[in-house]
Amino acid sequence: GAPYPVFTRQEVGQHRSLAERVWVTYRGEVFDITNFVELHPGGKSKILLAAGGALEPFWAMYAVHSQEHVLEILRAYKVGELSPEEQSQPSQGDPYSGDPPRHPALKVNSLKPFNAEPPAELLTENYLTPNQLFFKRNHLPVPAVDPASYQLQVEGPGGRVLALSLPELKRRFPKHEVTVTLQCAGNRRSEMSRVRQVKGLEWGVAAISTARWGGVRLRDVLAHAGYEEEEEEAEEQHVCFEGLDKDLSGVAYGASIPYRTAMGREADVLLAYEMNGEELPRDHGYPLRVVVPGVVGARNVKWLGRVSVSREESPSHWQQNDYKGFSPAVDWDTVDFTTAPAIQELPVQSAITEPTPGATIPPGELTVKGYAWSGGGRGVVRVDVSLDGGRTGSGATDGQGAAAGPGLGLAPVAAHGPCPPRRRRAGHRLQGRGRQLQCAARHGGAHLEPAGGAEQRLAPCPRHRG
Template sequence: MEAEPKPETLLKNKAQTSYPVYTRQEVAKHKTVESGIWVTYKSDVYDITNFVELHPGGDKILLAAGGALEPFWSMYAVHKQKHVFEILEEYKIGELRPEDVQETCDVTDPYRKEPLRHPALKVNSLKPFNAEPPVQILSENYLTPNEIFFIRNHLPVPEVDPKQFRLNIEGEGLKSVQLTLRDIQTKFPKHTITATLQCAGNRRSEMNGVRQVKGLNWGLAAIGNAKWAGAKLSDVLKYAGLPEDIDAKHVQFEGLDKDITGSPYGASIPIRKALAKDGDVLLAYEMNNEPLPRDHGFPLRVIVPGVVGARNVKWLNKIVVSKEESKSHWQVNDYKGFSPSVDWDNVDFNSAPAIQELPIQSVITAPSNDEHLNSDMNEITVKGYAWSGGGREVIRVDVSLDGGQTWRVADLSEVKPNEGQAWAWKLWQLTVPLPKDQKNMEIICKAVDNQYNVQPDTVAPIWNLRGVLNNSWSRVKVTIKSK
């Protein structure tokens, strides 16, 4: 991660300007559009009134109105990039008096107690922590080891005492119930499923190759497969008195991870998924036969198989049965797909449904892109993963070694799921003679599920401003070199 640029260095080529000096009390009076929205960063004062509508994070920027940006930027370190500081400098109107500067800078880091992570993980952001394993090792294990399972955090990882933990359940037709971790482990049958979780932004880097998008620059490995164990959500809701004729439409989840204002991460799923006998939605407390790691929701998280990772809320603290979906930012103003024609000037998040089930996906994990192969090799083995959302089973993976002119069918891992419950990925491979008459090869894979959904061949037609749902053909270019 590049070092944080200093705002003052961005002005070194500009004409020196004399700015008025303000007190923190004067800045605090500017919290509305009428009075002008002012914020501070380090020793400087900015009037961002005209920027609020342009802010990619929506009106969350108003949380800092009249105060310092540091507590919020420490939560979202993606702001600490050169182009962000350049934008900010355009709105500078003054400076803080020296005695008020220390107050701004003396901020406790909310990420100071993060868990240790495996050094093999490729870090996409430190605060909040987001990382993926090297794609080359992703298909080495059917069950992704906990240590290298991709990590998608939106906020600081909470520290939770399992003895003090409580799960609160409330909502339409329910009696309010509070359960301990021990209650969840002993009052309900333990149910185990193997399920793949995939971030909606998996393969976003390829969308950036078409046109820049907003979001973490995920590669090919924001996905993993694990064995999850816990209580069925439907059993727990029944225990809480959920009537059979309930007319609620959604089940909302809230986590213990919170932003600087105390607002938790939240999401929701349709109640039909939560209650379906074959829906297999879990309140999971184990991952690959071990207690959930802290980065993956210890002590309790929701596992919604077949559904985008963003709905699998970690550090689960509250469940609400409701007629409405979650009002969380991540449900209402994020994780939605749009036409390639939509940009940040005309996007309307209310016009699109929240992502739930994900589309058919497959990726080449070996060989690597731009890898050099020796011409004296007799054969080449191509490997990868394939998965489809909604419990749809991958039935075929087609592989081309000549850029899509001809195709061969890969061998799939021998896992036969129940109809509609294909929650786990399939690993695949194809071993064929190495072409002797080629110096360059473009290897392509594409998958087909049992509903005959197929992947689009290129990225551009599915490009969207958030860079989500990239399931285009996976492509790798290799060079064959003579010794």
């Protein structure tokens, strides 16, 4: 075909709005993306940040773009090339160069921003996930926070702002510890995608991890700032959090939880500075993060900078236009985020971590491991196991039975209350709000003794007999 016209950067720079048309450059080529602006999955305001200039510095920040299907979209809008003398890009600093080192065992879903999960087989090695293996879900570069100058801003009633340094927080408020399982809303999305293509990171079964968190209670801090324990209008209010991680337009990660979740009499929402007895690691929100037992990972704001109370939920993109659930009939053309509630509690979840799908199983005794969680901080009362894809279940309870076969599956049943004390005494360490299948995690799981042919017999875990 005919060669493309050649433009200077200055000419490209004159196209920075829908009225003047929107042009961008990428690797020496010029694109008129005006017609794509409204279609951009990351939003109109984001894509317009690059209007009239180069995409590279933005795409370095949002590496979701380094996929062939994104480049294909771009190619369709090519209108020209940059003059050769203008093609060399001044080298851009990598916004992720300050990210901390990570454990090599992690299975990386996305490097920039960093999103990774432990191998499933390592997840159920321990009830508490070691910090280095705990799944990591960042939307932006990890901010570098100086602990000496760090101050948490807490907006009190009437707008008065209280600033609390780290030593002040530790000195003023009693320390609490809570064992909490965090789960990302996208956990097991790769399996959903096998049923029907869904958008987002392709998580396996391990975007879920458990830690013992130490810190101060959010309700103590809010009470200190002047808020009442449970207010009359509590139903309508929200506690909003802002992270110190900001995108290129200066917008911080944010989320909110209902006021009663934070201020209820039993509320154990933490502002955590410790994780499994260690200082909070940088990837997990150093120096301070929110931990909301039983609530989707997205509301557990890391690198916490500011807390406020509002009649509205957090205005953040991640509260308003992400982390919401829809019926299967809704697609990206019909989705309306404004009418859907933001996810708070997640439903029941369970998965087998060993054997892994497709594994060849030798004859003889087989140990099966997995986890089950009830969602919303409730206790797990029963775990059903099926050898035939769910047509029949063995009705195993307390994680005492599990079996391997073509349709091997676990299904937890959530209790509507705290876990019964009887079970706790029976050696099932069920404190905390998310619970892993303790029997599996700590005693090597239940045991399956194939009895020949298609018949398989389940035997309870020997350490749980009686």
